[in-house]
Amino acid sequence: MIVTARRLRSMGWVAMLVVCAALVMVLAFRVNALRSQVHQSQARIIALKQETMYLETEFETRANQQQLKAWNDVEFGYAAPTAAQYLDNERQLASYAKPIEPGAPAPIRVASADDSAVVYPAMVSPMTGKPVADDGDHAAPAGNDDGAAKPVAKTTLAVATSGLAGLGDRLSTVHHAGHDKTATHTQAKAKAVKTAKGKDAKAAKSGARLASAADSHAHGAAAHHRTASGKSSAAPPIRLALKDAKAVK
Amino acid sequence: MSANTARTALPNATTAHAISGATATGRLHYANLRARSLLTAKMRLLWVVVGFVFFTLTAFVRIGQLGMVAQSPDHGAAGDVLVPPRAEITDRNGVPLARAFPSYSLWFNPKALGAKGQPLVKTPEEVARALMQIFPGEDYADLLDKLKTGKPTYLRRRVLPEEANKVFALGEPALEFPRETQRFYPQGSLAAHVLGYVDADGHGKLGMEEYLDGRLTDPAHRAEPVALSIDARAQGAMEDELSHEMLETHAKGAAGIVLDVDTGEVIALASLPSFDPNRSDLADNDHVKNRATNEVYELGSTFKPFTVASAIDAGVVTDLAVRYPATPLKIDGFTIHDSHNFGASLNVPEALIHSSNIVTAQVADKLGGQKLRDTMIALGMNQRARIELPAKGFPIWPKGEWPRLRTMTVGFGHGIAVTPLHLAQGYAALVNGGIWRPATLFKVDPAHAPAGNRVFQASTSARIRQLLRLIVVDGTGKSAGAPGYRVGGKTGSAEKAGSNGSGYKNKHSLISTFAAAFPMDRPRFVVIAMLDEPQATQSTSGQRTAAWNAAPVVGRVIPRIGPLLGVVPDGRRDVDVSDLTPLVANGDGE
Numbered sequence: 001m002i003v004t005a006r007r008l009r010s011m012g013w014v015a016m017l018v019v020c021a022a023l024v025m026v027l028a029f030r031v032n033a034l035r036s037q038v039h040q041s042q043a044r045i046i047a048l049k050q051e052t053m054y055l056e057t058e059f060e061t062r063a064n065q066q067q068l069k070a071w072n073d074v075e076f077g078y079a080a081p082t083a084a085q086y087l088d089n090e091r092q093l094a095s096y097a098k099p100i101e102p103g104a105p106a107p108i109r110v111a112s113a114d115d116s117a118v119v120y121p122a123m124v125s126p127m128t129g130k131p132v133a134d135d136g137d138h139a140a141p142a143g144n145d146d147g148a149a150k151p152v153a154k155t156t157l158a159v160a161t162s163g164l165a166g167l168g169d170r171l172s173t174v175h176h177a178g179h180d181k182t183a184t185h186t187q188a189k190a191k192a193v194k195t196a197k198g199k200d201a202k203a204a205k206s207g208a209r210l211a212s213a214a215d216s217h218a219h220g221a222a223a224h225h226r227t228a229s230g231k232s233s234a235a236p237p238i239r240l241a242l243k244d245a246k247a248v249k
Numbered sequence: 250m251s252a253n254t255a256r257t258a259l260p261n262a263t264t265a266h267a268i269s270g271a272t273a274t275g276r277l278h279y280a281n282l283r284a285r286s287l288l289t290a291k292m293r294l295l296w297v298v299v300g301f302v303f304f305t306l307t308a309f310v311r312i313g314q315l316g317m318v319a320q321s322p323d324h325g326a327a328g329d330v331l332v333p334p335r336a337e338i339t340d341r342n343g344v345p346l347a348r349a350f351p352s353y354s355l356w357f358n359p360k361a362l363g364a365k366g367q368p369l370v371k372t373p374e375e376v377a378r379a380l381m382q383i384f385p386g387e388d389y390a391d392l393l394d395k396l397k398t399g400k401p402t403y404l405r406r407r408v409l410p411e412e413a414n415k416v417f418a419l420g421e422p423a424l425e426f427p428r429e430t431q432r433f434y435p436q437g438s439l440a441a442h443v444l445g446y447v448d449a450d451g452h453g454k455l456g457m458e459e460y461l462d463g464r465l466t467d468p469a470h471r472a473e474p475v476a477l478s479i480d481a482r483a484q485g486a487m488e489d490e491l492s493h494e495m496l497e498t499h500a501k502g503a504a505g506i507v508l509d510v511d512t513g514e515v516i517a518l519a520s521l522p523s524f525d526p527n528r529s530d531l532a533d534n535d536h537v538k539n540r541a542t543n544e545v546y547e548l549g550s551t552f553k554p555f556t557v558a559s560a561i562d563a564g565v566v567t568d569l570a571v572r573y574p575a576t577p578l579k580i581d582g583f584t585i586h587d588s589h590n591f592g593a594s595l596n597v598p599e600a601l602i603h604s605s606n607i608v609t610a611q612v613a614d615k616l617g618g619q620k621l622r623d624t625m626i627a628l629g630m631n632q633r634a635r636i637e638l639p640a641k642g643f644p645i646w647p648k649g650e651w652p653r654l655r656t657m658t659v660g661f662g663h664g665i666a667v668t669p670l671h672l673a674q675g676y677a678a679l680v681n682g683g684i685w686r687p688a689t690l691f692k693v694d695p696a697h698a699p700a701g702n703r704v705f706q707a708s709t710s711a712r713i714r715q716l717l718r719l720i721v722v723d724g725t726g727k728s729a730g731a732p733g734y735r736v737g738g739k740t741g742s743a744e745k746a747g748s749n750g751s752g753y754k755n756k757h758s759l760i761s762t763f764a765a766a767f768p769m770d771r772p773r774f775v776v777i778a779m780l781d782e783p784q785a786t787q788s789t790s791g792q793r794t795a796a797w798n799a800a801p802v803v804g805r806v807i808p809r810i811g812p813l814l815g816v817v818p819d820g821r822r823d824v825d826v827s828d829l830t831p832l833v834a835n836g837d838g839e
Contacts, residue, residue, distance in 0.1 A: 021300075024307060027311075046330050050351075054350075057433065064439065065488075066436075066438070066439065066485065080809045082818065086817050086818060088819070
């Protein structure tokens with residue numbers, strides 16, 4: 001037993017040596033592993049940098065001066081700004097703001113007409129000549145008082161959801177006839193809000209009159225209304241956008 | 250181990266003391282054994298210690314080695330991959346104009362299917378036809394020859410990835426796509442004459458590629474791009490407007506320069522027709538000739554401001570109201586004409602506005618050949634233009650003393666032929682206060698601009714600025730008057746001399762030049778536009794003189810480049826010409 005103990009002590013030294021050697025090896029392995037990781041990262045960095053370079057070169061090539069010029073000639077038609085488009089300083093900028101003279105018309109702050117109570121002519125099928133039956137909540141009214149009452153009733157729900165934010169949108173957004181069809185989505189909601197709040201019975205009464213007045217711009221406005229309600233196809237706004245692009249050119 | 254053996258031996262020793270005879274030898278034996286065992290023990294301990302020391306040292310050495318010797322990624326083999334074999338060239342704003350780019354090339358390897366047998370799966374004719382569909386610009390016969398000879402060769406130096414995919418789809422193992430680093434010009438033919446190209450051996454040819462060849466391939470500097478003074482946007486605008494006008498007037502060629510008057514930096518330098526440096530194999534043609542720096546032309550009336558400035562500077566012209574007869578002038582059997590009859594007499598401002606050869610000749614005559622010659626030498630007109638480009642034409646410079654007639658013709662820009670760059674440098678000196686500076690294609694720190702040489706007094710320069718502005722406001726340069734940019738300049742429409750000095754026979758071969766500077770109240774840039782043999786077309790109202798083709802180019806270029814170069818148009822500012830306007834009667838002329 002003693003012999004075994006003494007032997008054990010010496011074997012202990014050997015074991016310790018082996019353990020130390022193993023630790024050194026582990027250290028070496030770990031260092032190597034880390035090194036290879038660093039190398040891999042380096043290789044990856046290089047690969048990414050090269051890819052960035054390829055992409056940058058491709059971009060530069062596709063967007064070179066001659067190409068940009070060709071695009072501008074065909075698509076954009078941008079021209080260099082003229083002298084009148086530059087301002088020297090803040091003073092010159094301020095000179096454009098002139099005080100309101102007596103008798104001047106009040107500045108137009110809200111350009112969105114309250115057309116939610118307006119009754120639009122029904123969509124008519126080009127094939128049959130009859131009004132298209134629109135299932136769901138947005139039935140096309142036929143220009144009578146019943147039809148006018150429908151959107152009013154419908155919009156009571158929107159009051160709760162839009163609230164003051166809708167009012168802010170309405171005040172800050174200018175409503176053009178042909179522009180920003182998609183942007184006025186929320187605006188249209190806000191209009192609905194207003195209708196529900198203030199108009200109620202009055203709107204129903206004036207519905208028929210407004211409907212006849214709206215006939216003149218019914219085409220564009222109807223398209224707008226349908227888009228805003230999120231129901232109709234995207235065709236009218238696209239068509240209008242194309243028209244605008246042509247006008248710009 | 251040996252200590253244990255010694256101890257286990259002790260009981261044996263106590264039992265053995267009864268036998269006296271064997272005692273002495275037994276003790277000795279045990280003592281020996283003990284000593285030996287101790288030695289063995291010590292030895293083994295030493296081995297253990299040595300082992301420990303060895304492993305510890307190994308660990309420390311390894312850690313030390315990793316810390317000290319291992320290279321950082323920036324300088325190691327890995328970092329070298331990112332350093333291009335040839336440094337990048339950028340414009341003044343860092344837009345890459347030339348860079349090393351690993352692209353595919355199409356290589357024909359006939360041994361791909363083994364040394365024996367046919368190199369191609371299909372017939373060479375079929376493969377050549379298929380390649381022609383992918384690369385319509387190639388020569389069918391040439392491709393077929395290469396495929397038939399069975400020698401390894403390049404079929405095409407540069408192939409786009411999508412083209413490579415198409416070729417791969419042909420299923421011919423002999424068609425290989427080695428990826429090679431080649432010179433790539435992302436802007437295509439833009440500034441091709443400034444950049445030049447790199448030939449198949451990797452050496453720069455023409456332009457800055459040739460001039461900077463050593464610097465671009467220097468291992469110590471390859472990683473840093475070289476910035477030129479060119480502005481890619483201004484260069485693009487200049488080339489665009491020139492090529493547009495060239496097509497409209499059916500001109501043979503065109504040249505354009507934008508030069509910074511204070512530093513001599515070349516912002517744009519265009520020569521048309523141009524070439525695509527990406528196809529260096531096609532670059533060996535007439536288009537590589539640089540009309541802006543290599544070709545010399547008699548630039549005609551654009552020289553008149555030099556004559557007038559020289560006369561004002563020398564005190565020969567002190568009163569601009571003095572009138573000179575404007576009737577055709579006969580000198581040594583040669584008659585000097587004007588393009589139109591401008592009446593009996595003209596003063597100097599009117600002579601410039603109407604571009605009168607007769608009056609300018611008289612001013613030059615009054616000034617004298619020697620003084621005009623000195624001015625021209627000071628403007629560098631007697632030597633190659635000072636710029637880094639290797640292609641620089643030598644002016645046709647009248648040697649020796651100038652006779653009276655030669656002085657007069659040089660006075661209105663004939664009998665001396667220089668490059669458009671000479672003209673640009675001269676105009677920079679005319680308008681910047683009188684300092685001539687060499688042109689450079691390197692970006693210059695405005696604080697360290699070259700000092701230059703004074704050619705004209707500052708007062709002369711101020712007067713010339715007024716006169717040049719008057720030419721655009723009232724004279725032949727009206728169509729260059731970009732609103733708000735206060736452009737001043739001079740037209741020049743010179744008949745081309747026939748070959749071998751055979752005189753000016755063809756009245757329809759003109760060099761139309763417009764030399765301008767803007768803004769005239771504080772000139773920043775000189776703009777030169779030159780058209781080689783423009784024709785009279787409907788777009789130029791049936792005219793071929795500079796007022797109808799070169800001047801409108803300048804008038805269109807300046808609004809495009811002005812804001813980019815920091816010149817804001819302003820309709821309420823201008824150089825004061827009120828002291829000259831009373832001297833000028835209204836009228837048009839060339």
